[in-house]
Amino acid sequence: MYPPKFDYYRASSVDEALSLLQQHGANAKVLAGGHSLIPMMKMRLAQPGVLIDIGRIDELKGIRVEGDTLSIGPLTTHAAIAASEDVQRLATALSDAASVVGDLQVRNRGTIGGNLAHADPASDLPAAVLALGGEIEARGPAGSRTIAADDFFQGLFTTALDENEIITAIRVPTGQGTRVSAYVKFPHPASGYAVVGVAAVLDIAGNKVTTARVAANGAFECAKRLAGVEQALSGADATAEAAASAAEHATDGFSADDFMSDIFASADYRAHLLKVYTRRALQKALERA
Numbered sequence: 001m002y003p004p005k006f007d008y009y010r011a012s013s014v015d016e017a018l019s020l021l022q023q024h025g026a027n028a029k030v031l032a033g034g035h036s037l038i039p040m041m042k043m044r045l046a047q048p049g050v051l052i053d054i055g056r057i058d059e060l061k062g063i064r065v066e067g068d069t070l071s072i073g074p075l076t077t078h079a080a081i082a083a084s085e086d087v088q089r090l091a092t093a094l095s096d097a098a099s100v101v102g103d104l105q106v107r108n109r110g111t112i113g114g115n116l117a118h119a120d121p122a123s124d125l126p127a128a129v130l131a132l133g134g135e136i137e138a139r140g141p142a143g144s145r146t147i148a149a150d151d152f153f154q155g156l157f158t159t160a161l162d163e164n165e166i167i168t169a170i171r172v173p174t175g176q177g178t179r180v181s182a183y184v185k186f187p188h189p190a191s192g193y194a195v196v197g198v199a200a201v202l203d204i205a206g207n208k209v210t211t212a213r214v215a216a217n218g219a220f221e222c223a224k225r226l227a228g229v230e231q232a233l234s235g236a237d238a239t240a241e242a243a244a245s246a247a248e249h250a251t252d253g254f255s256a257d258d259f260m261s262d263i264f265a266s267a268d269y270r271a272h273l274l275k276v277y278t279r280r281a282l283q284k285a286l287e288r289a
């Protein structure tokens, strides 16, 4: 299928991309790896009249450790994130999530900025960034602002990003002391997207969990924290048994209507998977302690 006609601009800097966005308004879309936007255009689910390609802006690429923060450029590909020793060591759940996105071709083209901005409920990276307590830096005509991942994902394909803003960095705190994390998913057998995916981040002191942040993709219209699990684990023993018991709280605070339902997986099935994959994510994180 062919997308509708559009004008194409290649921006060579963030300033140029922002100025083009201002100029063309709601008719324009930023293009990064193109692995979500182009399929949407081919299916005519998105019909921007103008594409602003930011794919060659070098300042938006790369992974840096800045003190106790991991700073990731939005154009960093899933493959680069999965291969990064810094991400593997300091934000393992994100490395796990990036390594199970689609296939090698998708991981070589798709970017973290595009993945987060697109906010597909079945994407893998949102839950990891949310559980890791990440922040999204966005730049628009009025300058830069920082949006906590907790406030970023607002609904189905909906984020806190304004239409004239560009994500310029994703920042993830690396934690102090012993922090372990993991992401696991039940992939859709045809598409590979997450039917349910869970990211777990645990701070451990002695043999106790001091803080837990747990978030899920796929189950809901956007990535969400699992408050019941986090509360059950806070102060609990750092053991597989405690993790299994806490995972039973994965659906606490959600109603049947909160769960996604489709031809492949009903709301009930997703609720069941959520408990199973929460237990697996917690136990995988604990094995890394």
Ligand SMILES: Cc1cc2nc3c(=O)[nH]c(=O)nc-3n(C[C@H](O)[C@H](O)[C@H](O)COP(=O)(O)OP(=O)(O)OC[C@H]3O[C@@H](n4cnc5c(N)ncnc54)[C@H](O)[C@@H]3O)c2cc1C
Binding pocket: 029, 030, 031, 032, 033, 034, 035, 036, 037, 038, 039, 074, 075, 100, 101, 102, 103, 106, 109, 110, 111, 112, 113, 114, 115, 116, 117, 118, 122, 123, 124, 125, 161, 165, 166, 167, 168, 191, 192, 193, 194
């Ligand atoms: C066959 C296939 C399988 C896939 N499987 C998975 C999977 O299993 N898990 C998964 O998570 N994803 C999967 N994806 C999606 C893939 O990860 C996408 O690459 C990603 O979601 C979007 O990133 P992109 O760089 O391609 O963005 P684009 O497609 O270029 O853009 C997507 C959206 O984000 C916006 N955008 C992009 N960059 C920025 C920025 N810096 N600032 C503001 N807005 C921006 C664009 O305007 C657009 O609205 C799959 C895709 C394909 C084609």
